[in-house]
Amino acid sequence: QKEVEQNSGPLSVPEGAIASLNCTYSDRGSQSFFWYRQYSGKSPELIMSIYSNGDKEDGRFTAQLNKASQYVSLLIRDSQPSDSATYLCAVTPPFGNEKLTFGTGTRLTIIP
Amino acid sequence: KAGVTQTPRYLIKTRGQQVTLSCSPISGHRSVSWYQQTPGQGLQFLFEYFSETQRNKGNFPGRFSGRQFSNSRSEMNVSTLELGDSALYLCASSLYGATGEQYFGPGTRLTVT
Numbered sequence: 001q002k003e004v005e006q007n008s009g010p011l012s013v014p015e016g017a018i019a020s021l022n023c024t025y026s027d028r029g030s031q032s033f034f035w036y037r038q039y040s041g042k043s044p045e046l047i048m049s050i051y052s053n054g055d056k057e058d059g060r061f062t063a064q065l066n067k068a069s070q071y072v073s074l075l076i077r078d079s080q081p082s083d084s085a086t087y088l089c090a091v092t093p094p095f096g097n098e099k100l101t102f103g104t105g106t107r108l109t110i111i112p
Numbered sequence: 113k114a115g116v117t118q119t120p121r122y123l124i125k126t127r128g129q130q131v132t133l134s135c136s137p138i139s140g141h142r143s144v145s146w147y148q149q150t151p152g153q154g155l156q157f158l159f160e161y162f163s164e165t166q167r168n169k170g171n172f173p174g175r176f177s178g179r180q181f182s183n184s185r186s187e188m189n190v191s192t193l194e195l196g197d198s199a200l201y202l203c204a205s206s207l208y209g210a211t212g213e214q215y216f217g218p219g220t221r222l223t224v225t
Contacts (some may be wrong), residue, residue, distance in 0.1 A: 032211060043202055043216040044155070088155065092211040098168045099145070099210045102155040 003027065004091050006103035015112050019076040023089030023103055026070070032092040033065055033072045037085045038105065044088055048074060079110045114139065116205050116217035124223045130191040133220045137184050137205030143167075144186040145210045146178060149200040149219075160210035161186050168210050190222075198224045 005024045013019040021035075032051050036044035050056045050063040050072065062075040072091075076083055086105040093101060117136045125131050137144050145168075146158040157170040161180035180186045184205075190197055200221050204214035 034213065036216075043200075043219045046213055046215060049213055090214075099157045099160065099170065100214060101157075104154040 003093070003101045004089055004103040006089050006106045008104060009107040010109050011106055012109045012111055013079050015079060015081060015110055017079055019079045019083065019108055019110070021074040021076075021087050021106050021108065022071060023073065024071045025091045027091070027093045028067075028070060029094030030091045031094065033063070034090040034100070035063060035074045036088040036090060038088060039085045081110045081112055084108060084110045116203060116215055118203050118217040118220050120220060121218060122221045124225060125193050126225055127193055127195060129193050130189065131193060131222060133188045133201055133203075133222075135186045135188070135203030135217055137186070137203075138215055141205035141207055141215075142184055143206040143209045143212075144180055144184065145204045145206065145214060146186070146188050147202045147204065148172075149202055155202070157210070158188070162209060193224045195224050198222060
């Protein structure tokens, strides 16, 4: 089982709708969770970080964390064509393994 | 505040050669991590330097090495290049370390022929 799993997509969402991206992780004691956006040919850009159970909102983005079920999700409201990108989930494993582990990413396409 | 910078942006090398990549972190960040990104494997952690010391290392052969200078700038070296080393090499800086929020540079695209 991969440490961090994401559906590779592509996920197609109409403009103005809500895009929902999901990520599951295998290490129950994982501490920190991040979402990065990567446009084609560019480097990853941090868009959200979440550390405790529940929701965290930042503009049109909402990160949701459920440690009991070992998943973290990212919701994008009022999706725009500029949101079309690959979204990477990253997880900090339990202490003793001091590095981020990235999922392989979900490619999101917003259809005008 | 200036972002993370990496040089060069593109490199073409031949098998067997060696290459050195450079990274300047965000001012005030003492942690620099290096990642390799390929279509097949995604983002893979190479190593992290903090205050000139390597703190963490990923599962890469010894041909991949790095160092960090007193001004936090970091270099990564790959010796005896193989075709499979063709990838985007990303440097990320962080205030707290390899497990905190990472801010990536634009990357160096390495092609080995």
